[in-house]
Amino acid sequence: MNAAIADYNYLMTATLLVIGLYGMVGKRNLLKKVIGMNIFQTAIFLFFIQGATKPGATVPVWDARISGEAAGYINPLPHVLILTAIVVSVATTGVALALLLTIYRRYGSLEEGTILERMKQSS
């Protein structure tokens, strides 16, 4: 239990992840699913950033007055990976919203149950 409390930041990331997963799977409104997807992806980014920190280190912009060697700066590689993943997340959210717009125009509603009913009626 002590270890779990000591790593409380990872616990909070896991909580966000599960909240996002619940939003994607448990909610019936399609827009809430998209929001859940964004929360889920944000939790993953937070996990990466937490893993990149080092104790006592600072922002990775080189300055001779702060430190001369690499141990004084946090690892910038995960930050670059997160940037790429954020771009992917933005693109996916854009496509999801465009799809939602087309679904709304066609079926008149964003609730999953209503859409499935109308799909069965029109087929």
Next chain:
Amino acid sequence: MRGSLENIVVEGVSRFFVPFIQIFALYVITHGHYGPGGGFQGGVILAASIMLLRLSLGEEYEHRRFSPRLATVVAAVGMLIYAVAGLLPLAWGGNFLDYAYLPIPGLSPAELRYHGILIVETGVGLVVWGTLVILFDHLMGSEP
């Protein structure tokens, strides 16, 4: 000229701010290698400036200034800048995206890599700008 909102305060303020937003976006793109920023972030800010204009001035007026077709062209041109900056070193003996072999005279390889990154970041900024404006137009307009 009046836009569709007919509210002079909103129009005046957004028209005033757009050039400053775009200059700040240029600053973010060019200072990406030394501070927070870079191509994607600057491109998003540029797209935000266009979205501000579209929201405050109305679509018919804005489409004449920065039409959706121009956004597609900007995105394609940005990607072509990136691809050309990547493919040029192939002809001069380096690998793909190896900026040390770019054919700019009078610079050492380290400086060439420095400037090569800047060229590529500008390309990425243009791509993101064009793509986000296209997305915004499709979501807010009535085009298919």
Next chain:
Amino acid sequence: MSHLPVLIPVTLLFSAFIIPLAGFLKRDLAFAIALIGASLSFVFSALGLLAVIPGGELRYHLGGWIPPVGIEYALDVLSAFMATVVTFVGTLALLYSRRSILQEVPERFVPMYALAMLLLAGLAGIIVTADLFNLFVFLEIASISAYALMAVGDERGCVASFRYLILGSIAGSFYVLGVGFLYFSTGSLNMADVAQRLPNLHDSRAIVAAATLIFIALGLKMALFPLHLWLPDVYSYAPSAVT
């Protein structure tokens, strides 16, 4: 000749971005460029296959940076063969897709070809790359193009595509989590480097978690048995050329 590993996805990406420009001028030009790009990529992968069969592999350092600092593309016999097959099938599918697309969705002719090029570029990139995170980037390029391509057809295609989008982004994010675990345990993103460092760490729980996450992610994307729910709807509602 040694530039082959990178040229295979780059020609497809390049043509994907020229197609909107050409489509503004004349619609059939888009189809011609798509065909040229796909067949050029097929020629490059066939050349690559011929170059690696005598033995050895082609390793290519992107940007001149040596791994593990830089991203690396590798062509060995298996990946060159897969690249040849994928680009060959892609070229054939493009060749015969013109009439089908004109019949079903004529107003979206140009964007369909741009998206098809992006999809092929993503698939070719997945095969060619030897870097774990680069694989994620190409995986997502292919997935996003697939989400958009599937939604164009039947009206019910949008709902099927949305379901695939939600499941596909879960899969992509799980893959990123798995790669994160691997990176924090081994310290490198290069596939060969990680393979070298793994035997020393076979007792670590993080590695097991990473392996599970990556397996689930790729299983979702490939529609492996328990995770295949999104596949039948998508196949029934997409336009014929996309399938």
